[in-house]
Structures are given as C-alpha cells and as structure tokens.
Amino acid sequence: MGWFADMLGPFRGFAVTLRQMTRPRLTTSYPKEKRVKPQRFHGRHVLNRYPDGMEKCIGCELCAGVCPARCIYVRGADNPPDNPVSPGERYGFIYEINMLRCIFCAMCVEACPTEAITMTHLFEMSTTTRDDAIYTRDELLVEMDGTPRHPDPPNRLFDFDELKLGSGWMRATAPGGRAAFEGVVAWTPSATQGELPAERGQSAASGAEDPDPDSRSSSPQGGEELPTDPPDRSSSPDGEELPTDPPGSVDPDSTRSSSTPQGGEELPSDPKDRHEP
C-alpha cells in the first residue's frame, strides 16, 4: 500500500487548504479596527508637561545631540522669571522634529534627563508636503490635561481615546519602572491621567495584550492586575527589604516647589531611592 500513500501525497495539500478555511482570520480591517499597540510602541514623539501644566523640557539639547538621524532641532531660552514655562532655569524655546528623517529609535527619550520627550502610539503621520512633516513645539506639546495633540481634526477613523492610554514610555524611564518595583504604583505618567496600574513587570502577562484599555488607563488601583504573589519582591537582588506599601504618586505641588523637575528623586524619604543599585 506504500504506492497508494505515495499517490495520495500530492493531495494532502488539499486537506491543508480546506482546514485553513475554518481557522480564524488574521487580518485586522485597519482603519476600522486597530490593534492594541505594544506599551513601548515607537510612535510620534510628544513633549510632556508636569501635572500642573509646566513643560518638562529644559532646552538642554541632549535629544538633538544624541539623535542619530539629526532630525531634532532645539534651542533653549531662559525662563521668563515672572511667567516661567518650565520649572528649571531654561525651557525649550524652539523644538522641531523632522518626521521624515526620524528613525524612531527613541534615543532622544533615553537621553532626556527630565522625561520631557516620550513616544506615543500615534503613527499616522502622512502629509502632503514636506513642511508638514516637521513637527513644531506647538504640535508636539501635550495639552494641559496631558493628552497628546493630534495634527488632524476629529475624524471617526482616529481613535482619540488611544491617546489617553498611558504609554509604556513614561514607565520605562520612570523611577518606578524598575523590575524590583513590580506591583508597586509608583509613577503618574502625565497630568490628570490618574495613576497607571501598578507595575506588572515581565513575569506577568504583558499589558500590550490587554484587550480592555479602560483597565489600564482609568482604574487607579489596578488591583486585579497585580500578580497575587510577589515572591520576587521579597527576594530582591540586593536582599534588602522592599517597601510593603506603595509609595504613592508624587504630589504635584511638591513637584513644582522643588527646584529639580523630577520631584520624586529629590525626596530622600522616598523608599524607592534606597534601591538604587
């Protein structure tokens, strides 16, 4: 019967194609439905603000210096004393990013000392002229409530709610982004967005696969997403006892009154500072 099986060989492919008809479709009907993007999606940049509305950018030009594509142009200026733009001495007076040159490597995010520039989930940036591809400071700055500005008018094809999702960028670069702080609510991503759910780390299921965006953006405690058992917390690398209660979000007023932009690191009493390696 070997010859019979050999003869049927070419026909096994027919069973394969027929079986595929019952499988789920992989296509996403793109403009209508959009995939949940990864937390650290390399999308368009934004310039963040502190919760009180002050700009985070201090005009240090480190982002422009580190940019391998040379697509960022920054000029800093001294803050007007009576009406400061940023908590520091200077602020980003001119800030332009040429999206045609940008390679979305996020080196600028790494370089920024104040978390002023981060990336978003926005990626629909097609323009009809090259000039429009150069994003200026006004377009890059988030709104006073922390929502990134969208260059296009409201349109049913754009998912503006997605902008309200806390991206992973703030958490990746925030003090609370360390693996040792898994399960600890440690950072307010940007103004008025409430607190993100606590860090879940890489041991728990990834947040990118979370189909329900509300559970990420609006639930302040995110308790149901916590890993129920934190064994890795008790056995931290340095063996030190970790804080049992979350340090809580940084008070906006204290951020403003402190001279350095990152209020959290200024507080010596903050328990998470003890865990700097």
Add this chain to the structure above:
Amino acid sequence: MSGWELFFEAAIKAVAVFALVLVTVIILVWFERKVVADMQNRLGPMRAGPWGILQTIADGVKLIFKEPVVPRKVEYALYMVAPIAALVPAILIFMVIPIGEPFTLGDRVINLAGADLNIGLLYILAMSSVAVYAVVLAGWASGSKYPLLGSVRASAQMISYEAAMGLALVPVVMFTGTTSMSKIVDAQAGDFLGFLGVWNIILIPSFIIFFISGVAETNRAPFDLVEAENEIVGGYHTEYSGFRFALFFLAEYANIFNISAITVTLFLGGWHGPNFGAPDWIAWALPIFWFMAKSFMLVFVFVWIRASLPRMRYDQLMAFGWKKLIPVSLLWIVLSSVAIAVRRLGLPWT
C-alpha cells in the same frame, strides 16, 4: 412557428446568455478572491459593498476608465481584435449549455439553452480551439517577447490538452449515444437511491481527465505557466491595459465557468436534482438552482486547486498531458467500448 417568433426567441436567449455570463463572471471573481482569502486566513475584499461583493464591479469601472496604452510596436488590427476573439468563444460555448428544464410556452417547447445544437459537444471543442487564436494573436501582435513566449506556451498547452479533453468526451458520447447537450442531460435523468441522480458518474475516469484538461485549457493553476509572473510577466496579455485587458480577464473567468458547466452537464446530471416535492412556483427555478449550485461547486474546486497546488514546470506539464492523460483516456475508451459491447451483445463466449 413564424420566423419572427424564432427571431425573438433567439435574440432574447442571446442577450440572456450574455448577461448571465457577465453576472456569473462578476460573482466568480469575487468568489475566487474570497475563497482563496479564506484558505489563506485572510479576509479578502471587504470594502466595496457588503463583504466586498461589489469589488469586481469597482475593478471593472476602474479598468474602463484606465488609459488604454497601446505600445508602439504592436500589430494594430490584430492587437485590437485579440481581446474580442478571446471573449467571443467563451460566450459562444455557454450558448449550448442547458441551464434548466425546458418549459412550454403556448404550443412551443423552449429550451433553456442559447441554442440546442445536435452537435453540441463538437461545437464546444471547436470553440475552445478557436479560443487559442486569441491567445496566439494577442501574443504575436503585442510585438514584445514575453507575450510571445506566453502565447507560444499557451497555444502548445491548449492544443495538447485539447486532445486529452476530446478523448475524455468519447466515452460520454458512446454511453449516451448523442452529442447534443440537452440529450446528454436527458440521458442522466432518473433517481438512484431515491434522491441521488443517475449521473454519468460511472464515467468517473472521463470526468477526472476532462476536468484536469479543463483546468489546463483555461490556463489555471497549477497549469498557469502561460501567465507565470516570475518568468514572463503576465503572459500574452502583458501589453494590454484598461478594458482590453479586462476582456481577457473576463474571458478567462467565463471559461472557468464554462468548463464547470460543461462538466456538470456531461457528468453530474446537468440541471437534474431533487425537488423535494416543492410547489410549482419554486419547482420551476429548482433546475436552474441545481445547475448553478453544481457549477459553483466545481468552480470552488478550481479555486481550491489554485490555492493548494504550486505551478508545474513546462516539461512536467507536457509530459503529464501527452504521457499520462492521453494514454489513460485511450485506455479508458477501449475499456468503455468493451463494456458497451458486452452490454449490447452479451459476453463473447455466450
């Protein structure tokens, strides 16, 4: 039966066949894209109309409004004639296929076929040979090397598979004793086990050979090296654009449906099918439904083959046609003539 009545009947039938072919092709293209998409875990066309069902119409409109580019080196008259020569045989073949039960209007019996020729099968073979002309003319008149290569391939392939196709039809004619399509359908009337039709399924080797040759005849995968994109661009229609290309496209899909419909007529009982004691107002449409359902089942097989099998090499194609299909069909002719002789005359030793 006056001459005018005949004229009007013929005119109405011609228009109806033309419309039917066009509508079927429109559905067919969409159907193929959807089925192939399903088999590849995709969605297929989804934008134009519900489930993209208007996609073919959108494509057609686009092709009509496209600029018909005519290359400088074409043989103008033949270049223009070739697309028409491709479509006309496709529609003419469909003219002789009975798509439903004949009905009586007044004192006349009207066949639901464009023309009930008594040489229907020969006519079909002749027309499918004529279709080769379109391919050869298109390839040659384009004045370009890839179309020429494609058309040489196509004509060689179509002629060699025509032989296997014709030989596969011989047992059908021997069994039914006629070449008229409607008589062949009539010969398959009756029930078997209550609902199964007495089809020419007993001629299953003929059925398989005919269907394989049909796939090759329409230049479909896995025999589509006529338009093997990675070797010879688009084959014989490389230099055609706009609606002239659409005519080739139309002809190809019309031929797919033709082969399916001919196979259904010859082997799968044509429009015969159970009517489940349906009331009259449904019963008259049921034969047409059965015919279409069976045809689209075979069209599905066409698409299924395309989604499953890779393209053959040219020498494999020729060897398969000449060394496998033709000897097998010759052998099958001998066997079936012996069977017919035994049935008529009894065993030789009795």
